[in-house]
Amino acid sequence: MLNAIEIKPDIWWVGGIDWNERLFHGYSTERGITYNAYLILDEKITLIDTAKATFSDEFIQRISQVVDPSKIDVVIVNHVEMDHSGSLPLIKKIAPNATIYAGAPAGVNEIKAHFGIEVEGVKTGDTHSIGRRTLSFVQTPMVHWPDNMVTYVAEEKLLFSNDAFGQHFATTKRFDDEVDRCELFRQAKKYYANIVLPYGAQTQRALKQVAGLDIEMIAPSHGCIWRSFIPEILACYEAWSTYQTEEKAVIVFDSMWHSTEKMAREITDAFIAEDIPAVLLDVKASHISDIILEMMDARYVAVGSPTLNSNMLPTVAGFLTYMRGLSPNNSMRIGLAFGSYGWAPLGPKQVYTELENMKFQLPVPVITQQWIPSEEKLTELQVAVRTMIEESRQA
Numbered sequence: 334m335l336n337a338i339e340i341k342p343d344i345w346w347v348g349g350i351d352w353n354e355r356l357f358h359g360y361s362t363e364r365g366i367t368y369n370a371y372l373i374l375d376e377k378i379t380l381i382d383t384a385k386a387t388f389s390d391e392f393i394q395r396i397s398q399v400v401d402p403s404k405i406d407v408v409i410v411n412h413v414e415m416d417h418s419g420s421l422p423l424i425k426k427i428a429p430n431a432t433i434y435a436g437a438p439a440g441v442n443e444i445k446a447h448f449g450i451e452v453e454g455v456k457t458g459d460t461h462s463i464g465r466r467t468l469s470f471v472q473t474p475m476v477h478w479p480d481n482m483v484t485y486v487a488e489e490k491l492l493f494s495n496d497a498f499g500q501h502f503a504t505t506k507r508f509d510d511e512v513d514r515c516e517l518f519r520q521a522k523k524y525y526a527n528i529v530l531p532y533g534a535q536t537q538r539a540l541k542q543v544a545g546l547d548i549e550m551i552a553p554s555h556g557c558i559w560r561s562f563i564p565e566i567l568a569c570y571e572a573w574s575t576y577q578t579e580e581k582a583v584i585v586f587d588s589m590w591h592s593t594e595k596m597a598r599e600i601t602d603a604f605i606a607e608d609i610p611a612v613l614l615d616v617k618a619s620h621i622s623d624i625i626l627e628m629m630d631a632r633y634v635a636v637g638s639p640t641l642n643s644n645m646l647p648t649v650a651g652f653l654t655y656m657r658g659l660s661p662n663n664s665m666r667i668g669l670a671f672g673s674y675g676w677a678p679l680g681p682k683q684v685y686t687e688l689e690n691m692k693f694q695l696p697v698p699v700i701t702q703q704w705i706p707s708e709e710k711l712t713e714l715q716v717a718v719r720t721m722i723e724e725s726r727q728a
């Protein structure tokens with residue numbers, strides 16, 4: 334087993350590593366997950382967050398390598414979701430005299446609802462001395478649950494950021510500069526796209542709140558700790574939370590007999606012909622959480638479905654439902670709906686209505702094709718792409 338790791342003098346990583354989790358509440362986690370918890374040895378022995386219940390054995394073993402777990406005096410619950418709080422009842426049993434703190438009122442109420450445990454509430458601006466160090470709390474509601482908060486230790490210039498700045502990335506390495514940088518930022522972006530995306534305004538507020546803090550280390554509750562690339566990840570969060578897009582097209586489709594696929598390929602080629610990077614994704618082959626990752630910074634999004642039993646294909650509907658929930662501020666994006674049909678073009682029309690409801694700019698009406706795409710239809714698609722690009726350039 335990987336031992337507890339000292340991340341600063343007397344501050345230890347004691348979390349769990351979930352090497353083989355591949356689907357985490359509908360999010361494909363191809364690199365696994367870590368549940369990070371941290372132990373501070375001070376006059377009051379303090380635990381920052383816990384681990385998913387199924388990882389409580391390794392979590393307790395790691396704490397035991399550093400200190401007798403029954404000696405824990407203080408537990409901070411930055412977030413009540415059970416991947417971080419699942420081992421709280423066990424800690425409460427092992428260290429019954431520990432004082433547990435969570436954000437008030439949401440965190441306090443959620444812990445009671447999950448575990449029937451009464452805890453102390455803290456609010457933004459509250460501080461708690463644990464000896465040589467003082468913990469300061471900043472509530473960051475809806476980044477990504479109502480209870481979220483971060484804990485700052487000024488003496489260490491250390492921010493325990495919980496889910497913010499996290500990545501689903503199982504590794505024996507604990508720091509950003511010890512792992513492949515491209516993979517690290519890809520996983521940070523995928524995490525943002527699938528977890529934090531609906532909460533851009535709240536993330537902006539949280540970024541402003543922590544902007545005044547002197548930070549040399551950000552220790553999230555998932556993945557690697559940031560110490561070498563803090564300005565870079567802060568810049569990413571600034572861009573992602575303000576929904577910045579770039580000249581990039583994502584074409585998403587499903588197809589039974591390749592007609593809609595042929596249309597999707599034509600659209601892709603039309604973007605490439607205009608020197609715009611394009612990504613072609615069949616929803617059968619790509620997980621929706623990866624499609625959202627690709628889509629997050631794309632200015633152009635084309636979605637295609639044929640008609641099946643008077644509807645769009647369920648795979649495409651699933652993707653659109655997922656996108657709707659993540660509400661990625663599509664008003665900055667130019668959309669296109671397309672698809673094939675046999676006798677009534679209801680599938681592509683439904684796609685169009687969905688994109689319209691999600692506030693995409695739609696300069697071109699839905700493009701439908703009865704049965705197999707004709708040469709004229711393929712030309713119409715090329716023209717549509719050029720219209721989309723003009724629309725963007727005029728804005």
Ligand SMILES: Cc1cc2nc3c(=O)[nH]c(=O)nc-3n(C[C@H](O)[C@H](O)[C@H](O)COP(=O)(O)O)c2cc1C
Pocket residue numbers: 587588589590591592593594638639640641642643644673674675676677678679703704705
């Ligand atoms: C099981 C099945 C159900 C279909 N239902 C409809 C329908 O309700 N309305 C319609 O217009 N076409 C329907 N079609 C025809 C397809 O939409 C048509 O073959 C289309 O060209 C398929 O596009 P694709 O090659 O992209 O899959 C159906 C086809 C299949 C195989």
